[in-house]
């Protein structure tokens with residue numbers, strides 16, 4: 616059992632009210648597998664950037680099969696809690712000290728050449744749930760570029776984002792609180808994803824079968840990756 620204090624949960628209040636985080640986490644992992652076209656994560660190495668606490672809760676408390684799971688976070692308190700309290704040897708947690716205006720204002724600027732603190736490790740599945748939803752375009756591009764260096768050739772990237780039709784490219788839903796909800800057009804997001812060395816395989820709209828996820832995008836590594 617992993618008992619996570621509610622104060623560490625970063626999901627929106629409506630998602631928290633829907634079901635225990637371990638359950639919404641399980642639904643999201645199952646949905647991601649469905650989109651990738653695999654039955655489950657058995658035997659796979661998973662990297663979860665902006666992990667929060669939910670997937671660790673789901674993996675441990677809903678007995679999700681996988682080979683390994685690395686959760687990366689800018690919030691040190693989350694990493695410290697999970698490192699100290701999660702005894703499942705398949706899971707590990709890493710602090711990524713990059714700047715985020717809400718979650719980690721004191722971090723260093725994220726750049727395309729920022730090194731992810733996971734050594735040279737490579738992963739089969741890389742995911743970001745409700746993370747690009749909170750990034751300015753420059754940081755979204757840097758994150759996608761940094762992650763590209765850690766995917767196996769046969770691997771997949773799955774992430775959610777707030778996507779709207781229009782020709783605005785990028786806007787903040789709440790301009791007074793930048794990155795509280797960063798909104799993209801699919802055209803700009805596609806440009807950013809491709810510039811970072813990924814190829815989009817599929818795009819799906821928000822809330823499939825009532826599952827609490829924004830629009831979601833499945834990618835594979837493009838053959839040529841940026842230096």
Ligand SMILES: C[S@@+](CC[C@H](N)C(=O)[O-])C[C@H]1O[C@@H](n2cnc3c(N)ncnc32)[C@H](O)[C@@H]1O
Pocket residue numbers: 625626664665666667668669670687688689690711713715718725743744745746749758
């Ligand atoms: C809305 S929460 C989602 C947490 C988790 N993915 C989930 O679905 O339950 C967004 C998380 O992303 C983290 N985050 C934001 N920018 C990040 C970055 N550049 N690197 C790592 N974590 C980041 C935040 O600290 C926060 O915990």
